[in-house]
Amino acid sequence: MKHSDLKPWLYLLPAILFLGCFMVYPLIDVFVYSLEEGYNFASQTYFGVGTYNYSYVLHDPYFLQAVKNTLLLVVITVPVSTGLALLISLGLSSIKPLRDLFQTIYFLPYVTNTLAVGLVFMILFQKTEYTDGLVNLMIQWFGGPSVDFIDGPYWAKMTVLCFYTVWVVLPFKILILTSALASVNPDYYKAARVDGTSRFRTFTRITLPMISPMIVYLVITGFIGAFKAYSDAVALFGTDLNAAGMNTIVGYVYDMLYGASGGYPSYASAAAIILFAIVLTITCVNLLVSRRQNQ
Amino acid sequence: MNHPNQTDLERIRQTERRRALVRKALTYMALALWALMVLFPFYWMLLTSVKSYGSYNAERIPALFTLSPTLENYKAAFTAVPLGRYLLNTLVFTVLTTAIMAAVSILAAYAFARLEFKGKNLVFLLFLSLMMIPNELVVITNFATITGLDLRNTFAGLILPSVTSVFYIYLLKENFEQVPDELYKAARVDGTSDFKYLWKVLIPICRPTIVTIIILKIIECWNSYVWPRLVTDNPDLFLVSNGIQEIRENGFGRENIPAMMAAVVVISVPLIALFLVFRKKIMEGVSRGGMKG
Amino acid sequence: MKIVLEHLTKKFPARGKKGEEVTAVRDFTFEIPDGSLIGLLGPSGCGKSTALNLLCGLEAPTEGKIYFGDTDVTDMPPELRGVGMVFQNYALYPHLTVRQNILFPLENLKGKQKLSKEEMNRQAEKAAGLVQIQGLMDRKPRELSGGQQQRVAIARALVKTPNVLLLDEPLSNLDARLRLQTREEIRKIQQETRVTTVFVTHDQEEAMSISDQIVVMKDGIFMQMGRPQEVYDDPASLFVAKFLGNPPINVFKGEVQKETLWLGDQPVLSVRGVPDQPVTVGIRPEGFILTENGPFAASLSRVEVMGRDVSVISAHPCSENFSVRSIITAETPVDRDAGSVHFSLKPSKVFLFHRETGARIPFSIS
Numbered sequence: 001m002k003h004s005d006l007k008p009w010l011y012l013l014p015a016i017l018f019l020g021c022f023m024v025y026p027l028i029d030v031f032v033y034s035l036e037e038g039y040n041f042a043s044q045t046y047f048g049v050g051t052y053n054y055s056y057v058l059h060d061p062y063f064l065q066a067v068k069n070t071l072l073l074v075v076i077t078v079p080v081s082t083g084l085a086l087l088i089s090l091g092l093s094s095i096k097p098l099r100d101l102f103q104t105i106y107f108l109p110y111v112t113n114t115l116a117v118g119l120v121f122m123i124l125f126q127k128t129e130y131t132d133g134l135v136n137l138m139i140q141w142f143g144g145p146s147v148d149f150i151d152g153p154y155w156a157k158m159t160v161l162c163f164y165t166v167w168v169v170l171p172f173k174i175l176i177l178t179s180a181l182a183s184v185n186p187d188y189y190k191a192a193r194v195d196g197t198s199r200f201r202t203f204t205r206i207t208l209p210m211i212s213p214m215i216v217y218l219v220i221t222g223f224i225g226a227f228k229a230y231s232d233a234v235a236l237f238g239t240d241l242n243a244a245g246m247n248t249i250v251g252y253v254y255d256m257l258y259g260a261s262g263g264y265p266s267y268a269s270a271a272a273i274i275l276f277a278i279v280l281t282i283t284c285v286n287l288l289v290s291r292r293q294n295q
Numbered sequence: 296m297n298h299p300n301q302t303d304l305e306r307i308r309q310t311e312r313r314r315a316l317v318r319k320a321l322t323y324m325a326l327a328l329w330a331l332m333v334l335f336p337f338y339w340m341l342l343t344s345v346k347s348y349g350s351y352n353a354e355r356i357p358a359l360f361t362l363s364p365t366l367e368n369y370k371a372a373f374t375a376v377p378l379g380r381y382l383l384n385t386l387v388f389t390v391l392t393t394a395i396m397a398a399v400s401i402l403a404a405y406a407f408a409r410l411e412f413k414g415k416n417l418v419f420l421l422f423l424s425l426m427m428i429p430n431e432l433v434v435i436t437n438f439a440t441i442t443g444l445d446l447r448n449t450f451a452g453l454i455l456p457s458v459t460s461v462f463y464i465y466l467l468k469e470n471f472e473q474v475p476d477e478l479y480k481a482a483r484v485d486g487t488s489d490f491k492y493l494w495k496v497l498i499p500i501c502r503p504t505i506v507t508i509i510i511l512k513i514i515e516c517w518n519s520y521v522w523p524r525l526v527t528d529n530p531d532l533f534l535v536s537n538g539i540q541e542i543r544e545n546g547f548g549r550e551n552i553p554a555m556m557a558a559v560v561v562i563s564v565p566l567i568a569l570f571l572v573f574r575k576k577i578m579e580g581v582s583r584g585g586m587k588g
Numbered sequence: 589m590k591i592v593l594e595h596l597t598k599k600f601p602a603r604g605k606k607g608e609e610v611t612a613v614r615d616f617t618f619e620i621p622d623g624s625l626i627g628l629l630g631p632s633g634c635g636k637s638t639a640l641n642l643l644c645g646l647e648a649p650t651e652g653k654i655y656f657g658d659t660d661v662t663d664m665p666p667e668l669r670g671v672g673m674v675f676q677n678y679a680l681y682p683h684l685t686v687r688q689n690i691l692f693p694l695e696n697l698k699g700k701q702k703l704s705k706e707e708m709n710r711q712a713e714k715a716a717g718l719v720q721i722q723g724l725m726d727r728k729p730r731e732l733s734g735g736q737q738q739r740v741a742i743a744r745a746l747v748k749t750p751n752v753l754l755l756d757e758p759l760s761n762l763d764a765r766l767r768l769q770t771r772e773e774i775r776k777i778q779q780e781t782r783v784t785t786v787f788v789t790h791d792q793e794e795a796m797s798i799s800d801q802i803v804v805m806k807d808g809i810f811m812q813m814g815r816p817q818e819v820y821d822d823p824a825s826l827f828v829a830k831f832l833g834n835p836p837i838n839v840f841k842g843e844v845q846k847e848t849l850w851l852g853d854q855p856v857l858s859v860r861g862v863p864d865q866p867v868t869v870g871i872r873p874e875g876f877i878l879t880e881n882g883p884f885a886a887s888l889s890r891v892e893v894m895g896r897d898v899s900v901i902s903a904h905p906c907s908e909n910f911s912v913r914s915i916i917t918a919e920t921p922v923d924r925d926a927g928s929v930h931f932s933l934k935p936s937k938v939f940l941f942h943r944e945t946g947a948r949i950p951f952s953i954s
Contacts, residue, residue, distance in 0.1 A: 007489065008412035015403035015422075018459040023425055026436030033435060088329055091322045098323075104574060105330045108337070110581065111570040113518045115536040116559040119543060120336040123343070123552055134339070134357050167332070175582050187679035190646055195693035195748075196667020205692075209683040228431060231520045231536075239524075239540060250431050250521075257435055258525050265435050272431045279429070304663055311665075 034269035046266075053270035062242050063271060066252040069233075072158060073165060073248070074226040081166045082218055085173035090203075092174070093181045103178065110171035118164060118235020125149035125160045125236075150236065157237065157246055165232050169225060173218050180214035181207070216290040220283055227279050230254070249275045340563070344368050344556040351553045368557035375551075377530065378558050381538030388453055388523075388534055389516040395458045396512050397505065404467035405493050409479060419468075426461045430521075438525050448529040457522060463508040466583065470504040471497055507580035510573055517566050535562045589657045589751040589784050591620040591643065596652035598638050598808075612638035614808045616652070620801075623782040625775065627795030627802040627816075631831070635808040636788040640754050643786060645669050656751055667696070669752070672745030672783075676757040678737045680729040680744070687725040690715055690744050697748075715747040718777055735766045742774070746781065753778070755787035759794055771798050792832050796820065804828050821936070826946035829870045829939055835899075835915070839908040842869040842940075849940070851906045856883045857933050859940065859951035867949060868908075868941040873899070875937025876914035878922065882932035886912055891924050898922060902929050 033039065034054065038047040057063050088106065092099055109117070125135045127148035136146035147153065149160040184207065192202045208215075230250040233241055241247035242255060249271065256268035343351065345364035372378045406412075407419050437456045446452030474497060482492045498505065520536035527533060533541060542558055570577055596616040602609050612635040620626050628636050641647040643654065645666035653662045661669045672693075680689050690712040694703055703711070716722050719739035729737055738758065745753055758774060759767045775798040778785045789795050795802045796816040804811040804819065804827075812824040823829035829837050843850045845864050849857045876884070878900070886902035889911055893899075900914045900922060914931060916922075922929070940949040 005412065008406045008410040008415070011402045011406035011410065012418070014399040015459065015464060018399060018455070019422070019425060019461070021440070022437050022456040022459060023428060023433050026433035026440070027428055029436040029439075030432050088326065091326050094322055095319070095326070098326075102326050102330055103578075104571075105333055107570070107574075107578060108333055108567065111514055111566045111577070113536060113539070113559075113562050113566070115518075115520055115539050116562045117336055117340070119539060119555060119559055120340045120343075123556075124336065124339060128550070130352050131355055131357060137356060167336075172581065175578055179582050185677070185679065187675045187677060188681065191673065191675060191679040191744075193646060194644060194666045194671060194673045196665070196696045197692075198696070201696065205684075206681060209681075224429075228429065234520070234540065238544060253431055253435070254521065254525065257438055265439060268435050272435060276429060276432055304668075307665075308663060 030269045030272060033266050034273050036266055039264075039266040053266045054274070057267055057270045057274065060267075062247060062255075063249075063252050065242075065245060066247040066249050069158070069161075069246060070227060070229065070248045073162060073229055074223060076158075076162045077165045077169065077226050078219060078222040080162070081169050081173055082215065082222060084166065085170055085177050085218070086215070088170075088174050089177035089181055092178050103174075106174050107171045109168050110175075114168060114231045115235045118232060121160065121164050121167075122150055122236050127152070151244075154245060157244070160236055161233055161246065164236060165226065165229060168232060169222065173222070176214055176218055177211065180211040184210045212290075212293075216286070220286050223282050223286065224279055227275065227282075249278075337563075340556045340559050343553050344560045346553050348551055348553055368551075368554045369561070371551070371554040372557040372561060375554065376538075376542050376558070377533075378538065378542075378561060380531065381533050381535045382561070384532060385517060385534045387450065389513055391450065392454045392457050392516050393509055393512045395454065396460060396463065397509055399458060400460065400463045400467055400508070401493070401498065401505070403464045404471055405489075405497065407464070407468045408471035409493075409497075410489070422461050422464065426465070434522065434525065437522075441526050447526050448532050450532070452526045453523055453532070453534075457516070457519065460508075460512070463512070466508060467501070467504060470501045474500055503576070506573075507576055507583070510569070510577055511580050513569065514566060514577075538562075590622040591752060591784060591786070592653075592655040593618055593620075594653040594655070596639075596642060596654060597650050598635075598642055598647065599650045611808045613642060613649075614810075616810050618803065618810065618813055620784060620786065623784055624800040625778045625785045625798060626787070627799035628786055628788045628805065629792060629795040629802050629831070630790065630805040630811075632790050634806050636790075636805060637756055638808075639805070640673075640756055640786065640788050643752065644671050644673050644754050670748070670750050671752045671754055672748060672750035674738075674741045674745045674753075674755040674758055676760060678729075678741040678761075680737055680740055682729055685726050685728055686716075686721065686732070686740050687712060689729070689740060690725075690747050693744060693748050711747055711749075712743075715743040718746060718780065719743045719773070734762050735770055738762065738770060739773075742777065746777075746783070750783060753781075753783045753785040755785065757789055758787055759789070759791070767794070774798060793834055796832065804831060806831075823870075823939060824948050826868055826870065826941040826948075829941070833872060835873050835913050837870045837872050837939075838912050838914075840869040840871070840904065840906045841908060841943075842867050842906060844940070849938075851884065851904065854883055854885060857935060857938055860953070862940065862949055862951045866943045868943055868946065870939040870941065871933060872937040873913050873915040875934045876900070876916065876931040877934065878916050878920050879930055879932040882930040884931040884933060886929055886931075888924070888926060888929040891922050893918070900929060 035049050035051070036046040037050050037052045039045070092102060092106075095102075124133060126133050127136055127146060127150075132140070132146045133149075135149065140146055147156045149156045151157075188206055188210070189202065192206055197205070228250050229248045233246050233248055233251060237244040237246045241251045247255065253268045253271045253275070256264045256271060342359075342361060345366070345368070346354075346358075346361050347363070347365045347367060350361070350363070403422075407415065407422075434456075441447060441452040441456065444452075446455070478496060479492065482496060487495070518536065519534065520540075523534045523537050524540075527537065530538075530541060539555075539558060539562060542555055593616045596613060597611065598613040600610045600612060616639065628639060630636050638647065642649050645661070645664060649662060653660060655661065656669060666673075681692065684692065691708055694708045694711060697703060712725075713722065716725060719742050721736060721739050721743060724732060724736060724740070729740065732740065738761075742755075742758075745755075755774070759770055762770055771794060774785075774787070787795075787799075799816055801813060802816050802819055803813045806827050812819055812828050814822075819828060820832050823832065826839070830839065840851050842856075843864075843866050844859060844862045847858060847860050847862060848855045849859050849862075849867070849869065851869065884904075886904040889901045889903055891898060891900055896918060897915050898918050898920070900916060902912045902914070904912050935953040940951060941947060942949055
């Protein structure tokens with residue numbers, strides 16, 4: 001090989017090394033792990049090859065709980081956050097003064113440490129022997145019964161988790177939708193005004209179709225993101241999510257790998273692959289549906 | 296078309312104006328409400344962090360302000376738990392990871408954007424397809440690899456798997472390609488070496504994008520939790536995310552929420568400051584495709 | 589429907605702290621006759637588009653009144669004015685088919701004006717027929733050529749049978765060949781529908797070729813209105829004279845002394861009734877007659893043969909342009925090797941302007 005043929009590969013070498021070691025090899029290896037039955041981390045031995053790991057994971061009540069939690073989280077937060085982001089972006093793009101200020105404020109959750117701010121949410125929602133917490137206090141003002149959102153009933157815990165997740169993911173969605181709205185050529189709105197189009201009709205017939213690619217993008221990334229939820233739950237309910245009954249699929253993977261119940265990379269791999277399969281399926285369905293609608 | 300007469304018009308205009316006013320007022324109210332929702336947790340953590348332990352626990356009904364702010368919680372946050380250590384660790388981790396990431400990405404992007412070699416398109420396609428791989432799939436083996444290399448509880452173990460980002464390589468490559476070919480040809484005519492061209496011409500021209508990816512990576516590093524949690528169980532190597540979790544679960548010896556909030560404030564401030572300084576850049580960078588995490 | 593403008597003025601507030609208030613349209617007072625095609629002409633940034641937006645109702649004037657016929661429409665929102673508008677980039681909704689685009693304005697009608705499905709379709713077909721795009725009704729705008737998109741935009745503007753049709757730079761997005769063809773078509777459609785039409789352009793040739801009348805404006809100021817040939821032959825100011833005509837008018841520094849126009853030391857024309865003063869002189873390229881001992885002498889630079897006629901390019905010390913261009917018929921023999929060239933001037937093609945204000949100074953031909 002000539003010197004000049006080698007040079008490009010030299011530039012690529014670091015990236016290839018890193019990606020090879022920490023992405024490509026693991027990607028293959030995870031499938032191998034998931035098929036090795038009874039793998040032992042310490043001795044690095046296994047009994048045989050098969051699908052037992054998958055069947056174990058699929059019958060594990062913790063996993064099923066995690067799937068249920070994750071699905072609920074996805075089904076609730078994706079539409080809520082996308083809709084809310086759309087409303088807020090519409091509001092933002094209809095005003096001039098203070099717009100920059102609002103945009104800056106709305107973006108703040110993006111740059112905060114999920115774990116750290118989750119702690120603030122925890123104390124806002126938590127009910128302890130000292131205090132009912134601010135949120136419960138407000139519920140009581142409106143005549144409702146107080147409830148512990150952190151250690152209480154399932155629906156209450158789910159509510160905070162959803163609320164916090166929406167709070168965390170909104171900045172990104174608002175940002176994307178605001179710039180999508182801003183990129184619609186104002187001539188379309190002028191043309192609509194000349195024709196006397198009502199506000200509602202302008203929104204449904206012009207604005208919405210124009211920004212629909214971005215909405216599809218947000219829904220898909222929203223699905224993927226929500227399926228991978230984990231640190232928000234840790235932030236609110238602590239590291240032992242199985243005990244709290246609030247584990248997510250990703251949380252299950254990590255718990256299987258390491259932690260209180262850890263040491264089972266084969267189960268973790270099987271769970272991770274199941275997660276990947278779910279996400280891939282849903283993404284494909286999403287794409288297909290949105291493509292059909294466009295035609 | 297029959298035109299409405301002037302009094303009708305006047306009436307139409309007045310209702311229009313009134314409606315527009317009401318709409319504007321409602322819009323501002325709704326926007327302000329959400330701004331309050333966003334800001335309140337920040338206010339609450341600041342407020343709680345300056346309440347003394349005693350006064351906080353004496354509040355059966357939380358007070359919305361305090362008249363006797365104290366900094367003792369900040370002192371506790373730095374003395375009772377190794378918050379300073381966590382911050383330092385995170386700083387080292389962030390700086391090293393970001394620096395290596397930048398170097399690796401720039402070199403790879405340059406090869407894709409400017410150099411000609413056999414199989415370039417194929418390799419690039421392979422790179423791109425890696426963008427779809429979720430972290431969760433590869434983390435398991437990486438954990439095994441790092442454990443096998445005996446790198447748990449080391450900075451190397453923390454940093455190495457966090458370096459690569461296909462997306463940033465892609466972003467940089469696109470940007471490098473926008474620089475006109477003529478510049479490269481002119482440099483070649485002048486006898487400039489590839490590396491010098493990259494260093495002296497391409498990087499200065501593409502600085503905005505490079506700054507953007509660096510900032511995005513910094514945010515990512517500062518907030519990373521999952522990987523550090525897996526490979527470190529020695530508190531001396533905890534990053535802030537793990538540190539805060541540690542503090543929550545067994546810091547301060549008792550439920551000292553004000554001190555916890557002081558730690559949260561300390562952790563949050565650097566990134567918020569970074570954001571306020573580079574607001575435009577960060578928002579632009581994120582809208583070009585930065586997903587959290 | 590005739591359009592009357594009375595003292596129409598639009599000011600935009602200053603932008604930023606140091607910015608100044610901008611007057612995009614200043615004190616427009618003129619009348620556009622019913623059924624005519626008017627070209628609103630001016631260099632870019634002169635306020636043409638603002639004027640169009642005022643007519644359309646997208647912007648409210650700061651002062652002044654607009655009448656459509658006898659109705660004061662100044663405060664009327666666009667949809668009540670009965671205007672159709674064609675935007676520079678056509679503003680066709682990309683996600684709707686041609687038919688849906690044309691139907692869009694009709695579907696907005698409410699109450700008494702609401703039409704049945706069949707009636708809407710009938711009107712859409714009619715509008716499409718007018719611009720000959722019936723075959724394209726089920727395509728999306730991106731599947732059409734620029735010229736076809738333009739027609740769809742016109743059909744959409746015409747479908748409500750507006751009182752007034754407004755076109756913003758209708759030809760600027762088309763290539764040269766299509767531009768010629770399309771401007772003929774706009775003229776034809778306008779004559780078929782007899783709808784009062786105002787179009788905005790920065791291209792003088794475009795405006796001159798199809799307009800009944802042109803309105804020339806500059807920096808928000810109304811300069812002149814009239815039939816294209818009138819404005820060309822009788823420009824009210826140096827600006828109008830320079831703006832109209834291709835190749836452009838030749839401009840000289842001159843002096844009137846004792847009713848004679850001097851260019852440097854050459855007495856080129858007698859101008860009766862003009863008091864002594866320094867003037868700016870405009871001479872149309874076709875205003876030169878090659879004459880052996882003509883009073884206008886210049887050094888010959890080159891001769892460009894264009895087939896039908898010949899351009900003589902020369903240099904004159906008083907010229908404000910780089911060179912002087914005169915057009916003469918191809919039959920006239922030109923000695924290319926002669927160092928200099930002599931012309932006499934056609935008095936009707938020579939205009940005098942005030943040196944400072946640029947206002948036209950009339951003179952009578954002796």
